[in-house]
Amino acid sequence: MMHAHATEHGKRLSQPEIVALLRGRGINPTTQRIQIVRVLFERGTHLSAEDVFRAVNAESHHVSKATVYNTLGLLAEKGVVREVIADPTRIFYDPNTAPHHHLYDEGTGQLTDIDAGEVQVSGLPELPEGAMLQGVDVIVRFRAK
Template sequence: MTSEYSPQLSSPSAAAVADGPTRDRIIEQLHLHGLKPTHQRVRVAEILMAAPTHMTAEQILAEIRRGGERVSKATVYNTLKVLAQRGLVRQIHLDPERSVYDSTIVPHHHFHDLETGELRDIDPGDIAFSRFPTLPEGMEAEAIEVVIRLRKKRPAEA
């Protein structure tokens, strides 16, 4: 893990954009990752990559529809799947039925508020491991992702 965490896009051409990548930069990123920049891919990427964020597919779909555009739920899910497979966004599995897509693709960790569902980034430099388990035979670690689930403190019992 690196201590140079910055919740920005990791590619040099996109990192220079303070308010998120422009449409042209998103199209460039899609090309660089071997993807055809279809209207739907560009639109989903624009919403997700406008700023460091964590969004569900349903939130992205609602945002697209709020703008008056028609798009199917399957198209949004398929687009997010391919963006994640190509490394343009990170898919975070919060539970078996819910994933969140993270526009910050550099390795980092999260606080997950169980009441609101909100995810907040944790700088990887803020977590230290003193021990790591022995990996199964023939396996290597690809990534370490820590999600710390939070809930409001319960009142102390009298």
């Protein structure tokens, strides 16, 4: 039987830790980027860009929607967070970049982690010459009866 688990609570990073994390990935640590990373790691859960936008701006900061979307794209590209495309209309940003898979409830829109050891993948296709496997992401989708 497969067991899904959500991250119970986030990890509170200090401003110097966030700055070091961003600089370590070659990202200039602007005030807005620091706020966005703090929200992602404190919540410790899968957030959509809209969730991040609301959370950052709920704290009386004014960060534009474009800045949030661009920053999330940059953070995903640099490996700070993982982009999880649950369905064509739902993209989540996951601060857990360790190998794992996801369980997606199409009815509620909730995404939870599945430990990498709970899923076995076999029979991968041969990759094109010169290509290197970056990972395998499994999303198990379900809907209540």
